[in-house]
Amino acid sequence: MTYALVDCNSFYASCERVFRPDLKDTPIVVLSNNDGCVVALSKEAKNIGIKMCEPWFKIKNSFANKGGVAFSSNYELYADISARVMQTLEHLAPRIEIYSIDEAFLDLSGVDFCTDLDQFGHECQEKVKRWTGMPVRVGIGPTKTLAKAASYGAKKYTATQGVVDLSKQERQRKLMSIMPVEEIWGVGSRLKAHLNRMGITTALDLADTDTKLIRRRFSIVLERTVMELKGYPCIGLEEHPSTKKEIVVSRTFGKKVTTLESINEAVSDYAARASEKLRREKQYCKVVSVFARTNPFRLQDQQYSNILSCKLSSPTNDTRDILHATKMLSRRVYKKGYNFIKAGVMLSDFYDKDVYQSDFFIPNSRRPKSERLMKTIDKINATGESKITFAAQGIKKPWSMQRHFQSPKYTTNWNDLLVVK
DNA sequence: TCTGGGGTCCTAGGACCC
């Protein structure tokens, strides 16, 4: 097998730059919802010492002084540019797996016979840049885990110019010997600590560990990772995304919330969004959950966190049914006297249309009407902002998040179209 | 003053069944 991982460089920050070429050498950060913390940063921002996940309020003054520019997240823009990048990649390989908003695996079987892989990587970079404006790096290897490692090398060492080919074993070993074990795909902080205690600190140490020992001490997941590092593919390409198993909509509030009314309103709003997502997946859910919690960073506050679920009598994707459930749950999750900072709705236990045991006591005749109503609402709302909402979702939404530095939706809203003078 | 959001998979243990 030969896989390539194509990974966008500082994806969100680069998206902002596509429409702002004037920011070519400027440090850029993109902030999480509520302008809470840094979720993406350009190379220039990294160079002036900004770190991923840093709270915005701690750095905003010094960042501005150094000439940096911050953006609130603009997911409409990022999703659209992502789709363009993925479409471009589909021209380059027969099979691709869209792994995340900014990454895709390419199956290079066949391609590797006729082209020099390093050259292929550079052509790939050039094409994506020309067609979408997005800078990418390319990591190539015989397994997905090694392709990921190659991508790490391409990011870390500028001499590679963003392309690393790990087809040859000696190149794999050379890179792994200088690669910390926690940089491996599938090794997080907990596993790092455990492995370090066993004297395994580099990727190469892990690659040379006996798989049976790993299976015994850890799980089949890490065993697969080790096999992949040794060059045996265990993780295949998944071209067709499997249907979701759960849908979560949750947000940190723009300011603290104390009343049941506000919690109810926010939870209803999330429930309506979650129902929309569920219908987009063409699924019906049977389990609805609601959670809420206080702010763990406010040490002076009494802390509280709770999640409650309920099972519906038959699967649904009708917003009204889901609102009914979440309303009941949020009343029980809410507790007086606490400062809430976040709440959320989770939908799970999904069924396909018509593939479920219907409830004997509830007539199915309601179904067609419900389908038509939801379809109509979705159709109207699809044109942009939510034009039809349920009263429970609230009007003013004082609890909703803050986004002070959002860029225009250049590609998804006519009013935001870029004007060239 | 101010710290994100949305997912997946695996495992262990308990409930329950025959």
Place this chain on the structure above:
DNA sequence: TCTGGGGTCCTAGGACCC
């Protein structure tokens, strides 16, 4: 005095990913 064995399903919690 003596108290089985094997299986499935569900759930909570832990780990990881971007």
